[in-house]
Amino acid sequence: MDPPPYESVLQDHGNFFAPVTAVSKEFEIEVCDPVKQGEGVAAYVSYKVRTKTTHSAYGSPFFEVIRRFRDFAWLHDKLVEKNKGLIVPPLPEKSAVQKYQMATDFIDQRRRALQVFVNRVASHPVLKDSRELQTFLQANEEAWMLEIAKWQAETNAQHRPVSAAAQWLKSLQHSAQSLVSGRADEIQEDPEYIKIRDYVNSLEAHLTEAHRQAGRLLRKEADMGSALAEFAAAAEALGKQDGEGPMRSAFGCLFTRAGEVAALSRSRSEALAVEFAAPLKEFARTIKSVQTAMGDRAAALAAYSQAKSDLDSKKVRLAKLRGTPGLKEDKIAETERDVNEADQRLRNAKLGYETIRDTMREELNRFQKERGVEMSALLRDFALAQARHTAEQAKAWGELLRDLQQAQQGQQAAA
The missing domain is CATH 1.20.1270.60 (Arfaptin homology (AH) domain/BAR domain)
Known part of the structure; x- marks a missing residue:
């Protein structure tokens, strides 16, 4: 089946469940109701992620969770990490300036882009079956915060200067041997x-x-x-x-x-x-x-x-x-x-x-x-x-x- 026009992925045409049927036979996902949380540098926007699915791995046909941009980044990075060689759909850019301004049009543009991202993941022939997608769509607040804390600890460990230097030396050694x-x-x-x-x-x-x-x-x-x-x-x-x-x-x-x-x-x-x-x-x-x-x-x-x-x-x-x-x-x-x-x-x-x-x-x-x-x-x-x-x-x-x-x-x- 050929993919649908881009606008149908956005799901902003009345009944949000109707257009996505063309994208994925098993998932219909809406990112909606953005709410600004916090103030100043700690401010962020939370979104409701509503899912309707017929996928056999999910125990319920309909569920809703609250997620923020960082959580979508978790899904993206985990999919990239676990699926070498697959083309993982891209996230929208993270703009620090626009984040602090929190303009209404910026928030809605990001909401649309995040909706496109998660629907592309759900329509991918391999990624739709991933544990990472299921965790993102279903995990309750307590389980989700544990996942995020674990991910942040792993990310911090990977970005230590010693690790980066070791990786550089390894690549340099390989290049020299190749030459x-x-x-x-x-x-x-x-x-x-x-x-x-x-x-x-x-x-x-x-x-x-x-x-x-x-x-x-x-x-x-x-x-x-x-x-x-x-x-x-x-x-x-x-x-x-x-x-x-x-x-x-x-x-x-x-x-x-x-x-x-x-x-x-x-x-x-x-x-x-x-x-x-x-x-x-x-x-x-x-x-x-x-x-x-x-x-x-x-x-x-x-x-x-x-x-x-x-x-x-x-x-x-x-x-x-x-x-x-x-x-x-x-x-x-x-x-x-x-x-x-x-x-x-x-x-x-x-x-x-x-x-x-x-x-x-x-x-x-x-x-x-x-x-x-x-x-x-x-x-x-x-x-x-x-x-x-x-x-x-x-x-x-x-x-x-x-x-x-x-x-x-x-x-x-x-x-």
């Missing part, structure tokens, strides 16, 4: 995959630029609405200078119709932000998720290459020991054990890489198909909306022309 051996990970990678990887990296830049230009478009539409509203007010004031004369009637008509067009422009700008700019931004964030999965593959390939290099060096060492006369057997036996252990690590690394490679093959196929359909639907809906908007504006200006003609005919009859 010395004349064998880089890039050489071992599938050429067809490299083409896809380069395409994805190029796609990110183009999507980012498309989103930037969409932002310019909606700002210009909003500016046009403001300019028309100001022009309408000026026209009305000018008409009043004529007392009850014909000028007042004509400029009164202009004030009315220009005000209508201004309202249309403001409405269109708001619609562009939700229906066009937001999906483009999410598409661009999704490319980051694809790159994260590609990073998992690159890391697995590096581990595979490193394991092969380690085994080769240990085999060379063993051969030298065996050729050394008078060497004790226990020394050779110890090196043989090292070779066997290195061989097992190589097998494990190879299996890990091949698992991620096969997972990504399916994921990239799914990603290209779904995003292609969604992008086509997005552009189609954009064109239709622009056509409707232009027709509505033309109608308003046409009615102004009719009003002016009627006023002119009335003046001629009076004369």
Whole structure:
């Protein structure tokens, strides 16, 4: 089944359960009722997450929990951690400045983006069955706070400087060994995959630029609405200078119709932000998720290459020991054990890489198909909306022309 248009994922069309049926056969999820909690730097927004499901792992068909942005981040990070090679749907960006301002439009934009995120997770063929999603959707407050505390402790431990330095030294060592051996990970990678990887990296830049230009478009539409509203007010004031004369009637008509067009422009700008700019931004964030999965593959390939290099060096060492006369057997036996252990690590690394490679093959196929359909639907809906908007504006200006003609005919009859 092809994925639905982006707006159906938002679930903001009356009955919030109806549109999501097209997204997931098993889940219908709404993020709603944002409430600001706390003040100052400690302020945050909580949301109700309402779920209706037919998934067999859930004991109840309907449940509701309270979650905040940090909790959605827990779900995202856990899914990335536990599902190497899968394209985990992206979270909206965390903006510290907008968080402190807590503007109504920012809160609603984030609510919409979080709703898209969790519904994409629930519609993913693998992630929908994850324990992490079930915990996020169902855990009561006490159980949830324990999960968050555990996660925060793990996160703090992972970000210690010593751990980061150790990771850097490890990667440096591997890079040096690759250079010395004349064998880089890039050489071992599938050429067809490299083409896809380069395409994805190029796609990110183009999507980012498309989103930037969409932002310019909606700002210009909003500016046009403001300019028309100001022009309408000026026209009305000018008409009043004529007392009850014909000028007042004509400029009164202009004030009315220009005000209508201004309202249309403001409405269109708001619609562009939700229906066009937001999906483009999410598409661009999704490319980051694809790159994260590609990073998992690159890391697995590096581990595979490193394991092969380690085994080769240990085999060379063993051969030298065996050729050394008078060497004790226990020394050779110890090196043989090292070779066997290195061989097992190589097998494990190879299996890990091949698992991620096969997972990504399916994921990239799914990603290209779904995003292609969604992008086509997005552009189609954009064109239709622009056509409707232009027709509505033309109608308003046409009615102004009719009003002016009627006023002119009335003046001629009076004369």
